[in-house]
Amino acid sequence: MSAPESAPREEGIDAAAARAAEVAARHADAVDREGQLPDQALQSLRAEGLLGLLVPRRFGGPELPLRDVVNVCRRLSEGCAATGLIFAMHQSQSAVAIAHAGDSDWHGGLLARMAAEQLLVASATTEGATSGGIRTSACFLDQQGDGLHLHKAGAVISYAPAADVFLVSARRAEDAAPSDQRLVAVLREQIALTPHTPWNPLGMRGARTDRYDLAVRCGAEQVYAEPFSVHMSQTMLPTSHLLLGAVWFGIAVAALGRARNFLRHRNRGGAPLNPIANLRLAEGETLLQQMHHSLAACMALYEHPGRATGTERLVAFNTLKVGASELVVRITDIALRICGIQGYMEPGDFYLSRHIRDAHSAAVMVNDDRILGSLSTVVLAGPLDRDL
Numbered sequence: 001m002s003a004p005e006s007a008p009r010e011e012g013i014d015a016a017a018a019r020a021a022e023v024a025a026r027h028a029d030a031v032d033r034e035g036q037l038p039d040q041a042l043q044s045l046r047a048e049g050l051l052g053l054l055v056p057r058r059f060g061g062p063e064l065p066l067r068d069v070v071n072v073c074r075r076l077s078e079g080c081a082a083t084g085l086i087f088a089m090h091q092s093q094s095a096v097a098i099a100h101a102g103d104s105d106w107h108g109g110l111l112a113r114m115a116a117e118q119l120l121v122a123s124a125t126t127e128g129a130t131s132g133g134i135r136t137s138a139c140f141l142d143q144q145g146d147g148l149h150l151h152k153a154g155a156v157i158s159y160a161p162a163a164d165v166f167l168v169s170a171r172r173a174e175d176a177a178p179s180d181q182r183l184v185a186v187l188r189e190q191i192a193l194t195p196h197t198p199w200n201p202l203g204m205r206g207a208r209t210d211r212y213d214l215a216v217r218c219g220a221e222q223v224y225a226e227p228f229s230v231h232m233s234q235t236m237l238p239t240s241h242l243l244l245g246a247v248w249f250g251i252a253v254a255a256l257g258r259a260r261n262f263l264r265h266r267n268r269g270g271a272p273l274n275p276i277a278n279l280r281l282a283e284g285e286t287l288l289q290q291m292h293h294s295l296a297a298c299m300a301l302y303e304h305p306g307r308a309t310g311t312e313r314l315v316a317f318n319t320l321k322v323g324a325s326e327l328v329v330r331i332t333d334i335a336l337r338i339c340g341i342q343g344y345m346e347p348g349d350f351y352l353s354r355h356i357r358d359a360h361s362a363a364v365m366v367n368d369d370r371i372l373g374s375l376s377t378v379v380l381a382g383p384l385d386r387d388l
């Protein structure tokens with residue numbers, strides 16, 4: 001793997017992100033059609049030094065704020081949502097690796113490698129036995145004479161063939177309760193992945209999400225000290241909802257952009273004005289604005305957590321997730337109505353099949369009903385603060 005000559009400086013991020021987004025967009029249709037990883041886009045992200053953006057300066061990274069990384073994520077997703085999804089998941093895993101490294105030499109060394117070698121980090125928090133409920137594990141960390149062993153069956157993992165590092169959740173020990181979980185950072189050479197029958201997914205086909213059995217042997221020092229519940233509430237939940245929110249937002253921006261281009265093309269061609277389609281475009285823009293406001297409010301909350309209670313933050317981030325997954329589907333649908341048959345048929349400049357299929361991953365990727373289920377206890381408990 002070739003390392004970038006240097007990580008991009010802050011003022012160079014825009015240009016680097018634009019180049020990577022252009023590569024991602026150019027290959028998006030082929031990646032979707034063939035269900036292949038976006039290899040060219042991943043190469044570009046590595047070459048531009050964009051994978052290590054969050055890594056602190058003391059470990060050799062540019063230590064960019066999450067806000068900038070979320071913006072890069074949206075740009076990538078406008079051109080190729082599968083690339084955006086990989087980038088989003090990688091960055092939220094990176095955020096965990098950074099925030100919870102503590103004073104561990106091993107985890108500090110991993111961060112230095114993430115910056116220098118632009119390592120790609122994947123997540124293996126799901127498990128066949130617990131389905132989508134990632135707050136419990138069946139598998140466990142098994143300390144033996146020759147190191148730490150871990151066997152996890154039926155984990156759903158995206159971009160596993162391209163990943164250099166896997167953050168894997170498991171019970172702390174064989175006698176630990178299902179919710180007494182730890183996270184361990186595992187290097188590619190320490191993990192054996194046995195794939196189940198490959199999936200032919202509806203959308204996000206370039207993310208190559210598949211089910212695997214994992215066999216890990218690594219050092220005990222690779223286990224993060226804090227419980228997984230701390231990683232989840234402090235880092236993984238807010239960063240993944242913000243970054244994935246940017247992915248859904250990027251899809252919606254791109255779909256409505258195609259609808260706008262369609263109307264402008266039509267108008268330039270001298271077709272009679274279509275006030276209903278124009279109205280739909282404006283309606284789509286109001287929904288895009290809602291997504292933008294929700295993302296912006298949650299970003300502010302992430303940057304200034306003291307402005308809200310823990311419960312309010314939980315409600316806000318979960319609302320972002322559930323709201324964005326509904327809005328992206330509605331906006332892609334509006335774009336389809338505007339473009340009509342030209343949105344329905346490939347090829348062409350206005351077809352929307354990829355955007356519509358990718359949009360539907362949002363509600364499933366951590367099932368919205370599961371999120372609403374946990375929110376319902378908070379809502380039932382009493383009214384939330386309504387002051388602005």
Ligand SMILES: Cc1cc2nc3c(=O)[nH]c(=O)nc-3n(C[C@H](O)[C@H](O)[C@H](O)COP(=O)(O)OP(=O)(O)OC[C@H]3O[C@@H](n4cnc5c(N)ncnc54)[C@H](O)[C@@H]3O)c2cc1C
Pocket residue numbers: 089122123124125126130131132133155156157158159204207209361364365366367368369370371373374
């Ligand atoms: C594109 C994509 C990429 C993914 N990548 C990864 C990855 O890299 N790593 C990883 O670990 N996972 C990944 N996942 C898995 C993801 O995190 C979820 O675990 C998975 O999508 C949940 O699937 P599910 O809806 O079948 O399961 P569940 O969440 O178990 O839902 C199944 C059904 O049960 C209902 N349900 C279950 N429990 C509750 C509850 N408590 N309250 C209300 N309803 C409930 C749901 O509404 C749903 O109808 C990915 C998923 C997708 C779609």
